[in-house]
Amino acid sequence: MFVLNRVLFAGSIIVPESTSLTACHFSAVHRRTCPRRNSPYSSVDSERYSSLVKSVMSSRVSSQTPETLQAEDDHVYGPVVKAQMPSRTEQRLPKTLHPFINSERTVETEEPEAGPPARILLNRGKSRPFIPSVTRILQQTLSPEQIFYLERWKRRMIAELGEEGFKEYSQNIFKQGKLFHSALEDILTSADTWRNKNLSETPQCPPEAQGYIQSISHVLEDVSAVRAIESSVQHGSLNYLGIVDCVARYRGVLCIIDWKTSEKPKPFLSNTYDNPVQVAAYAGALNSDGNYKYQVENGLIVVAYKDGSPAHAHQINSELMSEYWKTWLIRLEDYREQKSSASSSMSPEK
Secondary structure, X not given: OEEEOOOEEEOOEEEOOOEEEOHHHHOOOOOOOOOOOOOOOOOOOHHHHHHHHHHHHOOOOOOOOHHHHHHHHHHHHOOOOOOOOOOOOOOOOOOOOOOOOOOOOOOOOOOOOOOOOXXXXXXXXXXXXXXXXXXXXXXXXXXXXXXXXXXXXXXXXHHHHHHHHHHHHHHHHHHHHHHHHHHHHHHHHOOOOOOOOOHHHOOOOOHHHHHHHHHOHHHHOOEEEEEEEEEEEEEOOOXXXXXXXXXXXXXXXXXXXXXXXXXXXXXXXXXXXXXXXXXXXXHHHHHHOOOOOOOOOEEEEEEEEOXXXXXXXXXXXXXXXXXXXXXXXXXXXXXXXHHHHHHHHHOOOO
């Protein structure tokens, strides 16, 4: 006989609490006439498990509702903290938004008469005050993530090549880049047109740069009206300078053109890391520099490959340039704060 302490539902029969039922209530109505089979549980030691069966059958069924269970859980474990949707971090803005465009200059609607590209040399005399370059500022304001990946790459290269091997590798990369820029400068300043497919075979192109020149040959077909090559630019009020690779029209749009070399493909603008910020910094400096009578609102980053495979050309329109200009202003502020903190720590205590 089993004793049920709570209300049970057996089909459509409601059994009240503490009602005693005999086993016959749960027996089948019709008895089979076929030979009885041995139950697989007949060999179970019922005495051994009788206490377990009694404890299970005599346990009370909770009458709590979902609300009371929730209250009990809150009391024991504390209230449930629901995960919130991640909110977008507010974009950091520069403290002072210096203008990207020089309002005192008018935008050229027509191309001026053709002439030799400008090349203003950088003058760093001892008597002149130190002015940081765009490259220096960007290198000293790298994010922790950028520093981590850069150091990891360096350690991996040293482990593979050794200290001397890595040093030689870095020197070769620098040499190849310099030869590439020199050969490109000769091509762009040449009186002959460069729109042909045999640029890498020109006499002034060294063997180390032939692959890179061949790589950018299809880009050069869309370059015209070169205004400046390897020319320095300086922002008077923000006090920084840089050297622009090229200022020319690409597919009819006047651009700051930055020529880059890479061993790995960089098919997307995001693969070029801080290069768009660098281009925006150059454009802002040029627009402020009195040596240039025009303004540049667009940019172009060309990534050339040593094996001669087609270079990737990443255009940066005026809207994107404005955003990268804001990023540059933030990096410039960070650089100045670093310099200020360093100066304060080096000054003698009063």
